[in-house]
Amino acid sequence: xxxxxxxxxxxxxxxxxxxxxxxxxxxxxxxxxxxxxxxxxxxxxxxxxxxxxxxxxxxxxxxxxxxxxxxxxxxxxxxxxxxxxxxxxxxxxxxxxxxxxxxxxxxxxxxxxx
Numbered sequence: 001x002x003x004x005x006x007x008x009x010x011x012x013x014x015x016x017x018x019x020x021x022x023x024x025x026x027x028x029x030x031x032x033x034x035x036x037x038x039x040x041x042x043x044x045x046x047x048x049x050x051x052x053x054x055x056x057x058x059x060x061x062x063x064x065x066x067x068x069x070x071x072x073x074x075x076x077x078x079x080x081x082x083x084x085x086x087x088x089x090x091x092x093x094x095x096x097x098x099x100x101x102x103x104x105x106x107x108x109x110x111x112x113x114x
Contacts, residue, residue, distance in 0.1 A: 038104040041067040041076065047096040060100035068104035076102035 043063040060081060068076045081100040087093065 033108065034110070035074075035077075035105040035107050038068070038071045038073050038106055040101055041071070041104050042099070042101045043067065044097070044099040047098065049094045050092070052091050052094075060098060064100055064102045068102070071104045072106055073104035074107045075105055077105055078103045 041064050043060050045060060045063075061076075061079070064076050064079065068074075079100065079102040081098055084097040086095045086097075
């Protein structure tokens with residue numbers, strides 16, 4: 001009986017914190033003459049699902065990019081995120097709190113020209 005509770009314990013309630021990837025799959029070789037770092041932009045949000053059918057929440061990349069553009073930036077680099085997940089019975093209810101950070105950059109004129 002103990003082994004059943006041990007094996008299914010993570011299925012009833014789960015609370016996990018996970019660091020996200022800190023690199024991008026597409027990598028470019030840029031030097032410091034190609035762009036100027038304007039500062040760090042941050043955002044956070046909550047993604048919730050009920051029975052895996054009803055999902056609410058948003059993603060952070062667009063919000064980080066919008067914050068970069070509000071600083072006068074063209075793009076973001078060094079995108080990082082952290083996820084904190086809480087679930088009940090794995091599929092009944094899931095909540096994911098996430099925090100994302102990136103550096104806002106502005107490309108210099110020489111890199112913008114073809």
